Amino acid sequence: MKITEKLQQHQEVCSKPTYSFEYFVPKTTQGVQNLYDRMDKMYQSSLPLFIDITWNAGGGTLSKLSTELVSTSQSVLGLETCMHLTCTNMEISMIDDALESAYNSGCQNILALRGDPPRDAVNWQPTEGGFAYAKDLISYIRCKYGDYFDIGVAGYPEGHPEEPNKLKNLKYLKEKVDAGANFIVTQMFYDVDNFIQWCKEVREFGIDVPIIPGIMPITGYAAFLRRASWGQINIPKYFFALLDPIKDNDELVREIGTKLVVEMCRKLLSSGYINHLHIYTMNLEKASLMILEQLDLLPTENEYLTEPISMLPWRKSLNPKRKFEEVRPIFWQRRPYSYVARTSNWAVDEFPNGRFGDSSSPAFGELDLCGGTLLRQSSKKCLELWSTPESINDLAQLVISYLNGKINCLPWSDMPIDREVDALLSHLIQLNIKMIITVNSQPQINGTPSSDKIYGWGPKDGYVYQKEYLEFLLPKTKLPSLQAKLEKNKILTYFAVDFEDNLVTNHSKDSKANAVTWGIFPGREVLQPTIVEKVSFLAWKEEFYRILEEWKIHLIENNASDSVNFIQSLLEDYVLVNIVDNNFVSPNDDIFDLLMSL
Missing domain, CATH: 3.20.20.220 (TIM Barrel)
Incomplete structure (x- = not known):
């Protein structure tokens, strides 16, 4: 304007x-x-x-x-x-x-x-x-x-x-x-x-x-x-x-x-x-x-x-090519730079429905759209921010520091944590202590006013909803146990993928986008601005593991050989998982209870 x-x-x-x-x-x-x-x-x-x-x-x-x-x-x-x-x-x-x-x-x-x-x-x-x-x-x-x-x-x-x-x-x-x-x-x-x-x-x-x-x-x-x-x-x-x-x-x-x-x-x-x-x-x-x-x-x-900062849970782009964009995958919740770069060539009419849910579509641009590097920090800055983690416990403590607001970013999270995390904070900390490294999350919300200072978004006089979502790194050895438990709880849907592109899921073959955030407002259709779906998750997986590889390169430059070996173990021995609790009215934290039982 x-x-x-x-x-x-x-x-x-x-x-x-x-x-x-x-x-x-x-x-x-x-x-x-x-x-x-x-x-x-x-x-x-x-x-x-x-x-x-x-x-x-x-x-x-x-x-x-x-x-x-x-x-x-x-x-x-x-x-x-x-x-x-x-x-x-x-x-x-x-x-x-x-x-x-x-x-x-x-x-x-x-x-x-x-x-x-x-x-x-x-x-x-x-x-x-x-x-x-x-x-x-x-x-x-x-x-x-x-x-x-x-x-x-x-x-x-x-x-x-x-x-x-x-x-x-x-x-x-x-x-x-x-x-x-x-x-x-x-x-x-x-x-x-x-x-x-x-x-x-x-x-x-x-x-x-x-x-x-x-x-x-x-x-x-x-x-x-x-x-x-x-x-x-x-x-x-x-x-x-x-x-x-x-x-x-x-x-x-x-x-x-x-x-x-x-x-x-x-x-x-x-x-x-x-x-x-x-x-x-x-x-x-x-x-x-x-x-x-x-x-x-x-x-x-x-x-x-x-005059809300955003009429959506994420800030609306002012690029004219994105004027109809009303849906984003949740995986890039704290990485808007790479998300916008990787979708910069989409046509105006491809927002929001032209890409999502079509597994035959080349949904996202190549990773080199992001300026040659996915880590937004220099080698020196990486060392200042994240030191040289040498074990899963070191990484867990780093994530806990981020959750507590002591550091403003992680290799896979460009944005500072916001207070929405408070509803899940104690559970997230416990999961990291248990060596389940949390990557992204959102709490369950059932009909909170859109004017709420923490969870609100969109036009006033509306109500917003969220399904609980958790993304995390899990040792491959624990994946069979997780799968077995998820087979008994059909309300929890998941994707899990490793560095070698081995994907497992309980989503049906014809499953498309799963809305995990939506809003009901006077005189408007339902807005569902945040989703989980297969094509986007596989694109995010590619980016996530590439981030780890780039972090490893920075650690090599800092002569941190033990840390290099540790990051390599994350690539080889861990799987990236996301779980959605589709029961958004339940007061229970079923995702947390399930993971703590592993």
Whole structure:
């Protein structure tokens, strides 16, 4: 959705100011993975109107990371995203590639910039076959894509470093708006009186598009001075008076600096020109949220309930190819990145029914769709997070730490555990102590209101249901005993498969998708957004064992030979099992009782 439409839509129903976050592209693959987690976490805690991603010009890895970040934030995280695009070192073919990538991912917002000179250049020079000014880039985007994109441009309330003449800067800004720009995002500033005066001059110059101020948190004294110097920003004397005496105390600088920025924002929001704040996060969480908390802008509990994060148990993708997607297999519950990547080539009409339940269909893309690796962590990060488990007891303790929230991910679980697990927590811990390694789970739910803070999803005034589900690693030696017990309890259905693709199940041959989550809502058909079925489970099995193999490679790189041998034993001696308890009204935990009896 376009930013200007979102701003207008919000203001029609609520006078409360809105905000957005800006992130820059990290230099390392591990940094990118960490940023995805931070973007997701900040969205869940604050519900920004949109986020934006800076552009790294010049082609190569960094430029590709810019488009990858935009695509992932739209398609996987379901965040409304604005992509920066500059003229620096950009031939038209490269601009075309970037715009096409944004279009295909469903991104409808571009911040069109001339850009800064490359680091090794003194002055900015246009690229041969590219554009010299942002207005030319805007005109080109409008020519190619019409009104599809909302286009933002940069505003300079303290003047452009290359053009001190205020009148000329206003003229250039007007030219960009006349070329097709829809909104203005300003450079950082701390002189709020000057900014408000500039807004007045912008309006008097005939520019009436939304003005969005760029807000830079103060996190440390040296960084504060460096950023202001880089942007040639005027710092009011009272900022120095308060910050200079405490410059060696980072915590105090952040505390006082936050109060100064909050005071500045309050004055902006009362000026009549501003109703949205754009925060330059510098890829950090705490300072940005401190500002919003002190401004009393963070969503209240009632706002979470009236505007749920997701109308499904998983966050809806904003990629237009996935607009009809209402069903996902439960196996990827905590691995949305690989799931979206492996289903990225599905056609619009293949969501939700075109793939599931058809064993002859090549339901999922190859594993190399996920960027060459399924483990989202570097070798060093794997060691920091999971150390070097050498026994099944070590692995069990690692899983228990995850269940208790002491670590945020496991090799097969990208997402932190949520509090839905509390209903099963003691049982899951006992199973791991018994050396049954739990991989994924959900509790039984029978008609809980859709507004419930833990289990709720979907439209309000509805009711949600879940069958208990458990996925786990079991020693092969215990599988015959498990099969025998499951033969006596037809309500429990299961799949079990080993590394060699030997599959056993008590599902009938003509069995298709088994809905394990569903919702009943006024005036709607039944929604059943989470399922278990054979084709998906076999695709997940392939991915799961590949994750173990990649983990083993990282352990080899860390010279952890005992751990390497242990992971190999998991591949050879364990079977991946999932069980569904189809009796969703029973108060008993039949899956737990069965496994504890093995």
